[in-house]
Amino acid sequence: MAALMAKQTTMQTTAPGFVHRALRHRSFMIGMIFTGTMIILALLSLIWTPHSPTEIIIAQRLKPPSLIHWFGTDQFGRDILSMIMAGAQTSIVVGLIAVSLGAVLGAALGLWAAARRGWTEDVIMRLSDLNMAFPVILIAILLTAGWGPGITNAIIALGIFNISLFARQVRAAGIAMWEREFILAARAAGKGNLAITIEHILPNIISVIVVQATISFAVAILAEAALSYLGVGSQPPDPSWGRMLSESQSYIFLTPIIALWPGLAIVFSVLGLNLMGDGLRDLVDPRLARQR
Amino acid sequence: MSVFLARRFLSFLITVSLASVIVFLLLEVLPGDPALTMLGVDAPDSAIEALRLELGLDRPAIVRYAAWIAGLFQGEMGLSYVYRVPVTELIGQRLHVTLPLAIGAMVVATLASLTLGIFAATNHNRVGDYGVMGFSQLGLAIPDFWFGILLIILFAVILHWLPSGGFPGWDDGIWHGVRSLLLPILTQALSLTAIMTRVTRSSVLEVAREDYVRTARAKGLSRRAALWGHVLRNALIPVLTIGGLLVATVVTGTLVIENVFALPGVGKLIFDAISNRDLMVVKNVVLLFAAIVVAVNFVVDILYAMVDPRIRVHT
Numbered sequence: 001m002a003a004l005m006a007k008q009t010t011m012q013t014t015a016p017g018f019v020h021r022a023l024r025h026r027s028f029m030i031g032m033i034f035t036g037t038m039i040i041l042a043l044l045s046l047i048w049t050p051h052s053p054t055e056i057i058i059a060q061r062l063k064p065p066s067l068i069h070w071f072g073t074d075q076f077g078r079d080i081l082s083m084i085m086a087g088a089q090t091s092i093v094v095g096l097i098a099v100s101l102g103a104v105l106g107a108a109l110g111l112w113a114a115a116r117r118g119w120t121e122d123v124i125m126r127l128s129d130l131n132m133a134f135p136v137i138l139i140a141i142l143l144t145a146g147w148g149p150g151i152t153n154a155i156i157a158l159g160i161f162n163i164s165l166f167a168r169q170v171r172a173a174g175i176a177m178w179e180r181e182f183i184l185a186a187r188a189a190g191k192g193n194l195a196i197t198i199e200h201i202l203p204n205i206i207s208v209i210v211v212q213a214t215i216s217f218a219v220a221i222l223a224e225a226a227l228s229y230l231g232v233g234s235q236p237p238d239p240s241w242g243r244m245l246s247e248s249q250s251y252i253f254l255t256p257i258i259a260l261w262p263g264l265a266i267v268f269s270v271l272g273l274n275l276m277g278d279g280l281r282d283l284v285d286p287r288l289a290r291q292r
Numbered sequence: 293m294s295v296f297l298a299r300r301f302l303s304f305l306i307t308v309s310l311a312s313v314i315v316f317l318l319l320e321v322l323p324g325d326p327a328l329t330m331l332g333v334d335a336p337d338s339a340i341e342a343l344r345l346e347l348g349l350d351r352p353a354i355v356r357y358a359a360w361i362a363g364l365f366q367g368e369m370g371l372s373y374v375y376r377v378p379v380t381e382l383i384g385q386r387l388h389v390t391l392p393l394a395i396g397a398m399v400v401a402t403l404a405s406l407t408l409g410i411f412a413a414t415n416h417n418r419v420g421d422y423g424v425m426g427f428s429q430l431g432l433a434i435p436d437f438w439f440g441i442l443l444i445i446l447f448a449v450i451l452h453w454l455p456s457g458g459f460p461g462w463d464d465g466i467w468h469g470v471r472s473l474l475l476p477i478l479t480q481a482l483s484l485t486a487i488m489t490r491v492t493r494s495s496v497l498e499v500a501r502e503d504y505v506r507t508a509r510a511k512g513l514s515r516r517a518a519l520w521g522h523v524l525r526n527a528l529i530p531v532l533t534i535g536g537l538l539v540a541t542v543v544t545g546t547l548v549i550e551n552v553f554a555l556p557g558v559g560k561l562i563f564d565a566i567s568n569r570d571l572m573v574v575k576n577v578v579l580l581f582a583a584i585v586v587a588v589n590f591v592v593d594i595l596y597a598m599v600d601p602r603i604r605v606h607t
Binding site for chain 1: 303306307308310311314315318319322323329429430432433434435436437438441442444445449450456541544547548551552562563565566567569571574578581582583585586589
């Protein structure tokens with residue numbers, strides 16, 4: 001009985017109707033297209049870019065956009081389009097690791113807090129409070145000052161931030177779920193905390209995690225760019241949108257256009273992920289779905 | 293209320309203390325020898341030894357930590373290794389830039405977001421609403437440092453109206469200082485405005501649906517009178533909360549913005565300190581920022597509990 005009811009609640013988010021509604025949701029689809037484009041460009045750059053993103057040709061420096069170099073070249077004569085494509089890899093890798101860390105560890109902590117309550121919950125929440133005292137940029141500064149600059153700092157800083165974010169969200173959603181009647185039924189059937197968490201709580205709040213992951217991914221791309229811009233994120237010669245912007249700033253009086261492309265790439269990706277996240281939230285929230 | 297206040301204050305103190313332990317561990321204990329971090333591996337042994345003595349590294353970590361905290365209580369943060377002046381003095385000088393920047397951004401963002409949010413809510417599902425929401429969606433996706441660069445390109449490179457960066461100080465008259473802070477303030481205000489506009493809009497829409505607003509309208513109040521007299525009053529509570537929480541975002545945001553516009557504020561200080569390996573400055577500035585973030589959260593909690601008594605019962 002309990003299993004059946006749990007299944008029904010999950011059904012709302014996984015039924016074939018979901019795909020149908022998703023296809024008709026305008027901002028979700030726009031977000032999907034933007035995000036898809038970014039991922040495809042990043043994957044493509046693994047095997048092919050128009051030119052080498054790292055090859056320096058001084059004779060070709062600061063060229064305006066042309067048929068050979070669609071987005072022009074930078075101060076070292078590198079092809080900007082190729083650098084943008086390769087930079088997408090950095091953004092995606094940082095975002096993926098940081099968000100996965102947060103989603104897996106944070107969700108585990110949040111589920112644990114929701115299941116145990118009491119002092120376990122208190123400790124987890126106080127740790128999460130402490131984490132709030134250190135915004136991503138402060139953690140990155142500390143790590144860089146102590147260990148020197150590197151992309152790992154950005155990943156760790158974002159990962160830590162995400163762990164507490166996911167823990168909070170999942171705990172809140174989990175607690176609400178624990179109060180539902182079908183959980184009481186599962187308990188009456190003799191199931192333990194762990195079994196209930198895995199079989200009933202997690203499947204029912206997975207949508208919360210997925211929506212948060214999408215939004216967090218966007219935040220991670222912005223943060224990675226900012227950290228790399230400040231010099232505490234990815235380091236040369238790894239291509240990165242943030243560092244391209246910081247390097248381009250010295251040349252804005254000569255060729256302002258080179259400061260345009262990396263920024264547009266960031267906006268495009270973040271906008272895509274945010275639209276997708278907002279859309280997903282509409283789509284998986286049955287109350288909103290029914291109003292539609 | 294006093295029990296709630298005491299509990300919150302205790303948790304504030306514990307959080308700040310733990311934060312100081314983390315800063316100390318990450319900077320002075322875990323990476324190894326701070327003297328080596330500061331001077332680099334190529335430095336002669338004698339120089340490293342001298343710095344070790346100067347920093348008191350011959351003492352155990354726990355003693356150094358205690359000395360640091362004791363100093364903080366007396367308002368002392370030690371000497372900057374690079375500038376050879378007290379860190380408190382450095383921070384004090386830099387606040388002349390950072391504070392006006394942060395406050396200016398907060399004021400601009402509040403005014404802009406209230407105007408836009410109320411406009412969008414009163415034009416719900418019409419062109420104006422879509423326009424404002426589109427702007428806010430874009431404002432969230434634009435990295436602030438890039439927006440700053442775009443503003444520099446437009447107002448400094450193309451139009452020559454405003455300086456592209458730097459700060460002349462307040463001695464040459466207020467206008468010179470304000471002129472250099474205009475673009476940084478606008479830059480910093482963008483994402484804040486985007487977030488607060490969304491909150492204002494949804495909050496006004498939500499309150500406008502309440503029964504008492506309908507009653508007010510039924511009594512014959514015009515839409516406008518109901519909005520100003522009944523809706524806004526309650527709708528602004530969540531906006532204030534978010535505004536309070538965003539103070540933390542502003543404080544850390546100045547770190548980025550000051551680097552975009554080469555402003556000699558606290559944010560520039562800390563990044564220069566990182567390149568100069570001036571651990572004394574990094575340690576104290578990071579703790580200061582962390583303490584500000586926690587303090588702001590604490591104050592928001594208290595204010596919120598004063599406005600909404602239900603919060604007190606639940607925590």
